[in-house]
Amino acid sequence: MPLEIELKFPVAGFSALRQALAEACAVPEPVVFEQNIVFDAPAPDAGPAAGTVAFGRLRAAGILLRLRRNSPGGQAAASGVVTVKLPAPGQAPAGYKVRQELETRVEDFSAMEAILHGLGYAEALRYEKVRQIWTLGGLHVCLDRLPFGRFVELEGGPDDITAWAARLGLDPASARTATYHDLHLEHLDALGLGATDSFVFAPEKSARLLAAPSLDE
Numbered sequence: 001m002p003l004e005i006e007l008k009f010p011v012a013g014f015s016a017l018r019q020a021l022a023e024a025c026a027v028p029e030p031v032v033f034e035q036n037i038v039f040d041a042p043a044p045d046a047g048p049a050a051g052t053v054a055f056g057r058l059r060a061a062g063i064l065l066r067l068r069r070n071s072p073g074g075q076a077a078a079s080g081v082v083t084v085k086l087p088a089p090g091q092a093p094a095g096y097k098v099r100q101e102l103e104t105r106v107e108d109f110s111a112m113e114a115i116l117h118g119l120g121y122a123e124a125l126r127y128e129k130v131r132q133i134w135t136l137g138g139l140h141v142c143l144d145r146l147p148f149g150r151f152v153e154l155e156g157g158p159d160d161i162t163a164w165a166a167r168l169g170l171d172p173a174s175a176r177t178a179t180y181h182d183l184h185l186e187h188l189d190a191l192g193l194g195a196t197d198s199f200v201f202a203p204e205k206s207a208r209l210l211a212a213p214s215l216d217e
Helices: 015-023 109-118 158-167 180-190 203-211
Strands: 003-011 032-040 064-071 080-087 097-106 122-136 139-146 149-155
Touching: 003 158, 015 122, 015 139, 032 203, 064 109, 080 109, 097 109, 122 180, 122 203, 139 158, 139 180, 149 158, 149 180
Parallel strands: none
Antiparallel strands: 003 097, 003 149, 032 064, 032 122, 064 080, 080 097, 122 139, 139 149
16 A cells, blocks of 8 residues: 655745745646545444544544545535545654555545445544645645645655755754644644634635635735
């Protein structure tokens, strides 16, 4: 099963990074607005009244089941991508976020959502982000704008991640292996706010980003 190996770096903005990526002849993809639904199933002891759960059986096993829609602007995409992430194997490289990952495109986002519900999964959380992917050989550089901050995610081989993090001026001391969900919880805790699992833009901002995805607003 393919491995996903990555590190995340918080950043203040993307202008200098985009210039450095262009000078390195990296290939950019369009900026997209992502809408993500994470599904889970109630844990065995959750009881019949548990309903939608934030952390159920899949979370307890270290498994992520996600349905994502990438919209390049104008209106929500009809298609999507379904992804399953599993715990890393025992020989995974240390110091990186490593998961086993399988994903495939689905033609009908709404139909796939209904299928997952029909199989007994419930929506655990939603999250949104604006993303642009730049490709450098076998490395993907993801510029991510989230409701609680901006991050650069480097995904590829460990040597490529380390080398390009330095070339792009990313601070190695700031590198994170946490998920965006966990980083969001850290953000709330730092502000003295209660924990909440979903992280989405305000409705009016979501509508603007759906119509015209932007990393810079």
